[in-house]
Amino acid sequence: MYSKFQLAVKYLKYYLTASNGKGHGIHSPFVFDFIKFVLNDAKKYDCYRPIEKLRNNLLQQSALIKVEDFGAGSGVIKTNDRIVKKIAASSLKPKKYAQLLYRMAKYYKPNKIVELGTSFGITTSYLASANNNTAVHSFEGAAAIAAIAQQQFDTLGLQNVHLHKGNFEDTLPAFLKNEKAVDFIFIDGNHRKQPTIEYFNSFIENVNPVILIFDDIHWSAEMEEAWEYIKNHKKINLSIDLFFIGIVCIKKELLVKQHFSIRY
Numbered sequence: 001m002y003s004k005f006q007l008a009v010k011y012l013k014y015y016l017t018a019s020n021g022k023g024h025g026i027h028s029p030f031v032f033d034f035i036k037f038v039l040n041d042a043k044k045y046d047c048y049r050p051i052e053k054l055r056n057n058l059l060q061q062s063a064l065i066k067v068e069d070f071g072a073g074s075g076v077i078k079t080n081d082r083i084v085k086k087i088a089a090s091s092l093k094p095k096k097y098a099q100l101l102y103r104m105a106k107y108y109k110p111n112k113i114v115e116l117g118t119s120f121g122i123t124t125s126y127l128a129s130a131n132n133n134t135a136v137h138s139f140e141g142a143a144a145i146a147a148i149a150q151q152q153f154d155t156l157g158l159q160n161v162h163l164h165k166g167n168f169e170d171t172l173p174a175f176l177k178n179e180k181a182v183d184f185i186f187i188d189g190n191h192r193k194q195p196t197i198e199y200f201n202s203f204i205e206n207v208n209p210v211i212l213i214f215d216d217i218h219w220s221a222e223m224e225e226a227w228e229y230i231k232n233h234k235k236i237n238l239s240i241d242l243f244f245i246g247i248v249c250i251k252k253e254l255l256v257k258q259h260f261s262i263r264y
């Protein structure tokens with residue numbers, strides 16, 4: 001993991017070199033639409049408030065829970081006592097990005113969504129709120145965390161979330177065995193190079209995804225290497241670097257492979 005200083009330098013470089021986020025000079029119609037109708041859509045959608053209310057409740061909970069810690073390979077490394085509000089403060093995607101995921105799911109209308117890394121279900125709730133008819137399969141290994149996530153889905157009345165509990169190393173292959181098509185994937189679990197590449201490859205090989213989103217692509221040298229591998233993969237036609245997340249697309253109509261870095 002990079003130090004705060006290293007990350008700040010990287011962010012500054014991204015900020016100075018990325019496109020300005022208004023679409024000027026972007027010749028890809030797909031990316032132009034993404035900027036105009038998704039990235040810069042400032043509407044306050046109805047689901048934002050109730051989901052953020054749940055996030056705020058989590059940020060105030062001092063309860064201790066037992067949390068399994070997952071390593072790069074299979075098996076639980078250790079179990080720790082952790083405070084709910086501390087997990088909420090450190091693990092959940094901030095609302096700016098969680099709401100962007102909502103708008104992406106709403107705009108691109110995927111048939112099936114997978115999220116690796118549910119935590120307390122905040123991003124899951126946004127993804128599931130985009131369309132009641134789109135199944136969201138979300139994966140979480142820590143039992144106590146998954147139980148809290150389920151409470152959030154129940155509170156919001158979300159019936160399209162399928163929570164897969166257990167280590168990704170077991171639950172993901174089991175899920176992929178019976179799935180042929182998952183078009184929208186958010187990978188926010190194990191932030192290490194090898195597992196990230198392995199998850200990417202298993203999706204690419206098994207379920208024909210269209211959009212894949214990776215969390216924290218500049219968080220560490222390992223994640224930057226994983227991001228390089230992913231965006232340069234022969235099946236990827238388009239990549240968008242928003243610094244805190246990276247998006248890649250597989251679309252036949254995008255004939256020329258292009259990489260974009262956009263300020264957000």
Ligand SMILES: C[S@@+](CC[C@H](N)C(=O)[O-])C[C@H]1O[C@@H](n2cnc3c(N)ncnc32)[C@H](O)[C@@H]1O
Pocket residue numbers: 068070071091092093094116117118119120121122123124139140141142145166167168169188189190
């Ligand atoms: C960063 S959090 C997810 C945050 C969530 N997407 C959000 O923004 O609201 C990552 C979660 O992945 C889980 N996780 C990490 N590695 C795992 C593994 N190998 N198997 C199962 N769960 C894992 C952790 O327990 C943690 O809750």
